[in-house]
Amino acid sequence: MYNIVQINDLNHYKLIFEEILDMTEDGFVVTSTDGTILEINTAYCNFLGTTKKKAIGRNIGEFIKNTKMLEIAKTGMKEIDTIHELVDGQQYKGDKFIFVTRSPVKEKGKVIAAVAQVKFRMNTLKLTKQLLKQDKELKYYKAELQRLRESTFDLNSIIGQSKIFMESRKLARKAAGSDLPVLISGETGTGKEVFANGIHNASYRKSNPLISVNCAAIPGNLLESELFGYEEGSFTGAKRGGKKGKFQLAHKGTLFLDEIGDMPLHMQAKLLRVLQENKIEKIGGYSPIDIDVRIIAATNKDLWQMVREKKFREDLYYRLNVINIKIPPLRKRKEDIMLFVNYFLQDLNKKYKTDVIITQRAKEVLANHKWQGNIRELKNVVESAYVLAENNYIGVKNLPSNLLTCSVDENTTVNGGSLNRILSEFERDIILETLIENNYNATKTAYDLGIHRTTLYKKMDRFNIKISRIVKG
Numbered sequence: 449m450y451n452i453v454q455i456n457d458l459n460h461y462k463l464i465f466e467e468i469l470d471m472t473e474d475g476f477v478v479t480s481t482d483g484t485i486l487e488i489n490t491a492y493c494n495f496l497g498t499t500k501k502k503a504i505g506r507n508i509g510e511f512i513k514n515t516k517m518l519e520i521a522k523t524g525m526k527e528i529d530t531i532h533e534l535v536d537g538q539q540y541k542g543d544k545f546i547f548v549t550r551s552p553v554k555e556k557g558k559v560i561a562a563v564a565q566v567k568f569r570m571n572t573l574k575l576t577k578q579l580l581k582q583d584k585e586l587k588y589y590k591a592e593l594q595r596l597r598e599s600t601f602d603l604n605s606i607i608g609q610s611k612i613f614m615e616s617r618k619l620a621r622k623a624a625g626s627d628l629p630v631l632i633s634g635e636t637g638t639g640k641e642v643f644a645n646g647i648h649n650a651s652y653r654k655s656n657p658l659i660s661v662n663c664a665a666i667p668g669n670l671l672e673s674e675l676f677g678y679e680e681g682s683f684t685g686a687k688r689g690g691k692k693g694k695f696q697l698a699h700k701g702t703l704f705l706d707e708i709g710d711m712p713l714h715m716q717a718k719l720l721r722v723l724q725e726n727k728i729e730k731i732g733g734y735s736p737i738d739i740d741v742r743i744i745a746a747t748n749k750d751l752w753q754m755v756r757e758k759k760f761r762e763d764l765y766y767r768l769n770v771i772n773i774k775i776p777p778l779r780k781r782k783e784d785i786m787l788f789v790n791y792f793l794q795d796l797n798k799k800y801k802t803d804v805i806i807t808q809r810a811k812e813v814l815a816n817h818k819w820q821g822n823i824r825e826l827k828n829v830v831e832s833a834y835v836l837a838e839n840n841y842i843g844v845k846n847l848p849s850n851l852l853t854c855s856v857d858e859n860t861t862v863n864g865g866s867l868n869r870i871l872s873e874f875e876r877d878i879i880l881e882t883l884i885e886n887n888y889n890a891t892k893t894a895y896d897l898g899i900h901r902t903t904l905y906k907k908m909d910r911f912n913i914k915i916s917r918i919v920k921g
């Protein structure tokens with residue numbers, strides 16, 4: 449009861465009211481119907497270069513020459529977020545415009561006062577800038593999330609049915625079930641990073657970060673700060689507030705050290721110490737920081753050979769090489785080539801809502817290529833052929849010329865198949881490609897193929913080649 453009596457006290461109401469008005473950065477003013485300032489908050493006083501004491505009791509017109517408060521009191525109409533331009537000689541703190549919401553206060557339908565809320569342009573601008581910055585950050589994180597989602601492979605969806613590849617995947621599954629260091633070796637573009645992703649995503653650490661560091665891409669002198677971070681002021685050019693290293697960022701998760709063979713020897717020694725002690729020391733830091741990180745390293749070099757040549761520390765080699773997963777090159781898993789071609793093509797068709805298919809002859813060429821750049825090279829070839837495809841077909845002529853000059857392995861056929869079927873598919877492809885080469889001129893195509901035009905039409909019919917742009921002449 450005592451509290452209610454207190455709050456009912458008008459003076460207490462005023463104090464509470466004043467406190468509320470001073471909580472915001474916006475200006476608030478209350479005037480009587482003739483414009484006398486009854487109440488004003490500190491933010492508005494600051495803006496007008498006055499104090500509450502000086503302002504209360506004076507007319508609002510003395511501060512804002514073209515004030516509209518009297519109009520509000522007269523019309524009894526509310527105005528929301530209108531732009532008010534201050535008259536010349538009345539620019540406060542560089543603000544020529546303010547955003548104002550004005551409202552009459554009524555008792556039994558009669559206006560007894562007017563209130564206004566003023567948003568200062570500078571504050572609004574500051575807020576807008578802040579929002580824009582946040583929006584930019586949000587967009588960045590969205591794009592990053594998208595990138596991560598795209599690069600998120602789980603072990604089951606990693607493509608490959610060849611025996612040799614399935615062995616690697618089986619081992620990766622086992623690795624995911626343990627917390628031991630993994631060394632993934634394989635030629636460039638074989639999918640080492642994809643495997644690292646898969647192992648992390650199948651491990652108990654999957655809800656924590658997987659952080660990648662490409663040891664070859666970071667200059668040796670920067671690798672230490674990249675991996676371990678630094679404290680503020682530890683060297684010229686160090687960022688304010690210091691920087692977290694990748695080890696710290698990967699805490700409770702996985703650190704993927706790509707191209708580990710390119711790590712300079714002095715950094716190898718530091719890495720070894722961290723792996724032994726599970727602690728890092730930031731550059732310029734005083735106390736070690738505990739870290740809990742699972743290491744997956746990858747290399748396309750022969751690390752053991754590097755150990756023999758004293759280019760890689762033997763002790764670090766053993767430390768990293770607890771589980772060794774070798775990813776076979778694509779030329780040793782030819783059965784998988786077509787799986788990849790179909791997978792990448794399907795992906796493009798889905799993305800661009802198309803129905804591009806690949807001719808049998810083009811498939812043959814792809815199946816027999818040596819693929820030194822492995823899956824990365826194959827993906828690029830399919831993408832460029834897709835762009836060059838004509839009439840929804842990828843033919844041999846849409847493939848890069850270096851593929852055509854490579855030797856063809858005579859023993860390879862695509863997915864097996866009877867001689868008749870293979871010959872038919874060849875015939876169909878040759879007809880299709882000659883048509884494309886001759887810009888769909890049927891007479892010229894028939895001539896080039898040494899057949900009559902009617903035979904060409906019959907064959908097109910038989911092979912279900914439908915071309916809308918066929919030219920008869």
Ligand SMILES: Nc1ncnc2c1ncn2[C@@H]1O[C@H](COP(=O)(O)OP(=O)(O)OP(=O)(O)O)[C@@H](O)[C@H]1O
Pocket residue numbers: 605606607608634635636637638639640641642643706748823824827
């Ligand atoms: N099983 C797979 N399924 C789908 N795409 C794959 C697969 N394996 C690899 N790729 C794709 O092939 C490309 C190369 O893969 P990745 O970067 O993992 O190879 P890498 O062996 O780590 O290469 P590098 O040694 O050059 O770093 C990537 O675009 C990746 O998405």
